[in-house]
Amino acid sequence: MTIHVVGAGLAGLAAAAALTEAGLEVEVSEAAAQAGGRCRSYFDAQLGLTIDNGNHMVLSGNPAVAQYLAMIGAQDRLAGPATAEFAFLDLRNGKRWTVRPNKGPLPWWIFSRARGVPQARLSDYLALAPLLRAKPHQRIGEVIPCRGPVWDRLFQPILLAALNIAPEKGSAALAGQVLRETVAKGAAAYAPRIPHPSLAAAFVEPAVDHLARQGAALRLQRRLTRITSEAGRVRALEFSDGPVELGRDDAVVLAAPPWVATQLLPGLEAPDAFESILNGHFRTAPPQGAPMILGVLGGMAEWIFCFPDRISVTVSGANHLIQQPREALAARLWADVAAALGLGPDLPPWQVVKEKRATFEATVEQERLRPGARTALANLVLAGDWTDTGLPGTIEGALRSGFRAAEILQAHILPSGKDHR
Known part of the structure; x- marks a missing residue:
């Protein structure tokens, strides 16, 4: 009995980790050369630093994040303030303020x-x-x-x-x-948390190591090109390195992006409109006393993240900016950073990362297109932040979808809870 997890983004990694915990034999196939999907870190030669493709923030009360990090042994890989604290600056008038909600559900902080x-x-x-x-x-x-x-x-x-x-x-x-x-x-549920020391070090590398210890196979640069079904079940998976016939008890978690899933499963309805995220990274240390996270109003920059060796900027909903030249974007973002943090105008070494299909558009119309985890094929379930998680396209949503896929398969394949390895 083998569970084939197709896609090693966070949804696929969560599903694989949960399935191996249940005692199932798991094989993960990923089309890219590395695990992590849209959540990745890499060494950037232009900066001479390891950076994340984007600044991914989670919250202290995210239950799936906590469950996942505990499962893969990475509970210590998040950094952030002890309580919820949000610093802001309006570049139009120079005003600064910090919102400090109280921990309990009774919001006396608003007074x-x-x-x-x-x-x-x-x-x-x-x-x-x-x-x-x-x-x-x-x-x-x-x-x-x-x-x-x-x-x-x-x-x-x-x-x-x-x-x-x-x-x-x-x-x-x-x-x-x-x-x-x-x-x-x-506020105890929404203190901001940043992956530390990097996104991959927090969410991806420990998961890969955990799966290896559990005996799961991870095959990179292995693209799924076709799904063959018969009598309402998946019978074969055609990968770039050849076909795999499924046994009677084998199953599939399809944790691919929606544009891939709809090609593999004709008739599947899924989100088809996407929004970009723009990220700028600058190799310079932030000034002493700068907040770890600063919200910015009145400029292009929206959130500034201060790391020991760099300053990073995130712009959400960036479809209107994504076609602009990288050099122009870097200059505009740095102007906002310099004004916000009191730094000089000279542009330091920089990198601009454009994530063109970062998330599905969180509109009413696209929300209606999100499928559930179950499909018409009895032994195939879906996972991904684009499935019907009840949340926008977030890390928390991706992890929940992976755990949900694993729960469905366990209920179907392991009704007695026995170890089938």
Whole structure:
């Protein structure tokens, strides 16, 4: 009995880790030369540094992240403040503020001038409450007024990062789920966490090592080109290195991107519109006392991340920027960084990374296209942040989808819970 996991992004790695924990024989096939999918780190010769393709942030209360890191032995690979703390700067007027929510679910921080959003009234916070009850067919702009100090100075930048699309156009149901799992639970659930020392070192390399210890096979540069089915089951997988016939009890987790999954499974409905993320990396140490994460308003840069050896910038919903020359983008991003952190105007060594299909568009229309994990083939399940996780395209959503795929297969193949290896 073998479970074939196709795709070694975070969804596939989570599924594989959970399946090996259940005692199943697992083989992971990945088309790329490395595991991790869109979450990857690499040595950049232009910078002379190891960088992540993008700045990926998770939250302290993400349950799938905690489960996954514990499973692969990487609980110590996240860094961040002890409590939720969000520093902001408006480049248009130079004003700075830090929002410091309290830990418990009763949000008394909104009444504190030292902790809350500057110039915000109680009514500004309450205006966002309808998002918690949003219906699947509603856009954010139809549910709440997208204006006011709390929206402009806190929730707009946070939801832009979470949804990777202009929030007012995004799915209110997805935004509501994000808020229910974070803000509604208190600051202990949404303290920001950054992979340390790199994205791969936190989420990918420990998973690969864990799978090797568990006896799972990982085959890189092995592309799945065709799925053959018969009588409602997968019978064979055609890989770039040859076909694999499936036994009676074998199964498949298809954890490929949606544009690959729909080619392999004709008739599968999946998201088909995507948003970009733009990242700039600069080889210079941040000034002493700079916040680890700084939200920026009024410029191109949206979030500035300060690492010991570099400063990185993220711009979400970046389809409108993705075709611009990299040199021009680097100059504009550095101008924002220099103004925000009090640095000189000279551009340091830089790299710009364009992730063109970073996430599916978190709109009502694309949300309707997200499939569940189960398929018409009894021994094939789907995984990926683009499946119906109830969350936008996030690390937490990807990991949940992998665990869900593993749960479905375990219930089908291991009803007695016995070790089948």
